[in-house]
Structure formats: structure tokens, C-alpha cells
Amino acid sequence: MGNGANRTSTMITITIFLLLLVATTGLYARYTNFIVQEDARIINELGKIRGGVQRLVHFVLMGTSSHEMYEEIEAIIAGFREHPQLAGKVSELEDTWQALREAAGRYEALPSREGHEEIFRLGEELWILSNDLVLTAQLHAQGKIQNYNYIVASFVVCIILIGALLVWLKQYVHDSLEFLARHDSLTKAANKWHFQETLRAARASAQKQNQPLSLIILDIDHFKHVNDNFGHSLGDRVLEQLTAVLRAHLEEGQLLARVGGEEFAVIAPQTDLAGGLRLAERLRQAVAEATFPGVGKVTISLGAAELMPEEDEEGLFRRADAALYCAKAGGRNQTAG
Structure with missing residues (x-):
């Protein structure tokens, strides 16, 4: 019992x-x-x-x-x-x-x-x-x-x-x-807020440790024609595939961010201007060689800049953006720095 x-x-x-x-x-x-x-x-x-x-x-x-x-x-x-x-x-x-x-x-x-x-x-x-x-x-x-x-x-x-x-x-x-x-809801790349926070920290670290820092700004050439001719849905697919292509050619520690409609940025710590230009050219070639379903070929223009002593992140961004405009003015599908 x-x-x-x-x-x-x-x-x-x-x-x-x-x-x-x-x-x-x-x-x-x-x-x-x-x-x-x-x-x-x-x-x-x-x-x-x-x-x-x-x-x-x-x-x-x-x-x-x-x-x-x-x-x-x-x-x-x-x-x-x-x-x-x-x-x-x-x-x-x-x-x-x-x-x-x-x-x-x-x-x-x-x-x-x-x-x-x-x-x-x-x-x-x-x-x-x-x-x-x-x-x-x-x-x-x-x-x-x-x-x-x-x-x-x-x-x-x-x-x-x-x-x-x-x-x-x-x-x-x-x-x-x-x-x-x-992160950006469409491409899953870092969004602009995360990009700004990361760039601010990277700039402070580079200046404190006396190390180079490069920033690359890029956007899709004639992206408006993609949206106009193929529709915004297919344009979104292009942005998603472009992000995948770019990310596949980045190294550890480098950040890819979407900072505008078809504008992206890459933060490359411990990278001088020569290295930044080589990375930008590698990204340009990778995109040019890719085929985008429903659209065909897509090209990008890129601008690169290296952080200068005592420069803030806004100044670095402005110079990289100016280099991007030089690449566009030079005929697009190219890199400038």
C-alpha cells in the first residue's frame, strides 16, 4: 500500500x-x-x-x-x-x-x-x-x-x-x-543607419591606430531604365542579386550597405586607396560578368576614397561620392578615386 x-x-x-x-x-x-x-x-x-x-x-x-x-x-x-x-x-x-x-x-x-x-x-x-x-x-x-x-x-x-x-x-x-x-528589408545588406554607425566607429579606430580606411560608393548605371523597361518588381530582383554578387567578393571585416535606392557603399578597414581601387575594380568586373535574369547585363560605377588625417566620416563620404560622380561623368561602368 x-x-x-x-x-x-x-x-x-x-x-x-x-x-x-x-x-x-x-x-x-x-x-x-x-x-x-x-x-x-x-x-x-x-x-x-x-x-x-x-x-x-x-x-x-x-x-x-x-x-x-x-x-x-x-x-x-x-x-x-x-x-x-x-x-x-x-x-x-x-x-x-x-x-x-x-x-x-x-x-x-x-x-x-x-x-x-x-x-x-x-x-x-x-x-x-x-x-x-x-x-x-x-x-x-x-x-x-x-x-x-x-x-x-x-x-x-x-x-x-x-x-x-x-x-x-x-x-x-x-x-x-x-x-x-x-539591415535593408529588400537586399539584407546593412541599412543606412547601420552603415553610418559602422563608418563612425571604423573612422575612430583607424585614426586611433594610425591605420588606413577606404570607402567605396557605387550605384547601378541607368537603373531607372531597368525599372521603366522591366518593372519595379524585376528591379528589386536586380538589387537582390547585385547584393549577392558584391557580398561574394568582399573580405572578412568589410561591410556592404545599401545607402540609397540603387546606391551602395563598402567600408574597407585597413585598406589604403590603392587597395580600395583594386577592390572596387574587382566588384565592377564581377557585376559586369554576371547575368541578371530577365534583364541581362548590368553595370555599376564606383568611387573610392581613403580616410585622410583628422578627416571625419562625412568628409570621407563626400570625397568617395565625388569620385563616383567622376566615374559616371567618365562614361560609367568604371572606377574612380
Whole structure:
């Protein structure tokens, strides 16, 4: 009787333990999955703002914008006005968007160099603000997970078995949101915010250690013709394949980033100008030799610059960008530095 009672008690205890384990794990998984899905949706919507603003700026400057493009972006922004954590930042985003709309209207009525620069500046501000919103959503998601962990910790019997799972799930959520916040949603190359942070750190490290640092700016030649002749969907595929081709020819420690619609940048630490030009030429040849399905051949123009003593990252970027324009002025499909 005693042994039978003990076995029954043990079975009941094990059953209760397993039920607690299953219930706790199930609740945590559902809660975490909800956070990931909700914030992934937010990140995806904000990514649409980034992409939409890029296309809008491009078409405004080309004089081919449409009312539907404005409505699409405004509808996305409106969806975040009542968000409890993002409403304040959305207000700032909306103000910048309205400023862009007004600047676009002035530019369409009377194109000017000042109007061009203002539209480009406001487009960059919207890009940065949308990334700031992504980071805010990420931090909010992490806070909710941390609060829920205190509840999970109260199940002392389960904590040993589910501890590793909690760590893994938390790291998975963190890494997923971190990746989305730092990378372009289409090409998966580093986005402009991540590029700026990396370039700032690379510049400081190079100057502190007295080591060379090169920056390459490149973009696709006549990419507008690709979109006009083959459609934006196929144009997106070209951007994705171009990213894969470029990444395959980079070395460890070098960062590829998408910094504009069809404009990319490569940060090459411990690389002088001669090395930067060799890398740029290698990238140019790789793209020229590739075949892009549905489009055929695509070429790129590249500009390279090496960090000068006491120069900041903005100065380095301007010189690399100027070299890119020299490559374009020289006939495209070439490297300049």
C-alpha cells in the first residue's frame, strides 16, 4: 500500500510538473510569438515607409510622382498614430513627411537645385526616423519579455528545465529584431543607419591606430531604365542579386550597405586607396560578368576614397561620392578615386 501510494504520488507529482512545464512553455511561446509577429509587422510597415519614401523622392525628382504614392505612405503613417509607445515619434515622422510633401509640391511647380537638396535631405530624415521607430519597438518588445520572465521564474520546479529555452527564445527574438533594425528589408545588406554607425566607429579606430580606411560608393548605371523597361518588381530582383554578387567578393571585416535606392557603399578597414581601387575594380568586373535574369547585363560605377588625417566620416563620404560622380561623368561602368 505504501509503495503503491508513493508510486501514485510520484506519478501525480510528475504529471503536475509536466503540466506546469507544458503550460509555462506554451504560454511563453505564445506570448513571445505574439511579440515577434506584432513587432515584425511594425518593422515591415516601417520598411514600406522607407522604400516608399525612396521611390517617391526618386519619382518627384524625375517629375513622375503620383497621388497614389502619397496616399500609400500616409495610410501607413496613420496606422501608427494611436500606438501607445510610438505615437510621439510618429508625430515627428508625420511632421517631416508633411514637410516633404510641401517641398515636393514646390519642386514640381518650380524645379531648382535648392528644392532638389531639400527633398533629398527630408527623405534621409524620414529614413532615419523610421529606423528610430524600429529600435523603439525592439526595446519595448524586450521590456515585455523581461517582465514576463519574472512570472516564469516563480515556477521554481520548472525553472531549471525551461531556463535554457527562455535564454534561447530571448536571444532569438533579440537577434531577429536586431537584424531587422540594422539591415535593408529588400537586399539584407546593412541599412543606412547601420552603415553610418559602422563608418563612425571604423573612422575612430583607424585614426586611433594610425591605420588606413577606404570607402567605396557605387550605384547601378541607368537603373531607372531597368525599372521603366522591366518593372519595379524585376528591379528589386536586380538589387537582390547585385547584393549577392558584391557580398561574394568582399573580405572578412568589410561591410556592404545599401545607402540609397540603387546606391551602395563598402567600408574597407585597413585598406589604403590603392587597395580600395583594386577592390572596387574587382566588384565592377564581377557585376559586369554576371547575368541578371530577365534583364541581362548590368553595370555599376564606383568611387573610392581613403580616410585622410583628422578627416571625419562625412568628409570621407563626400570625397568617395565625388569620385563616383567622376566615374559616371567618365562614361560609367568604371572606377574612380
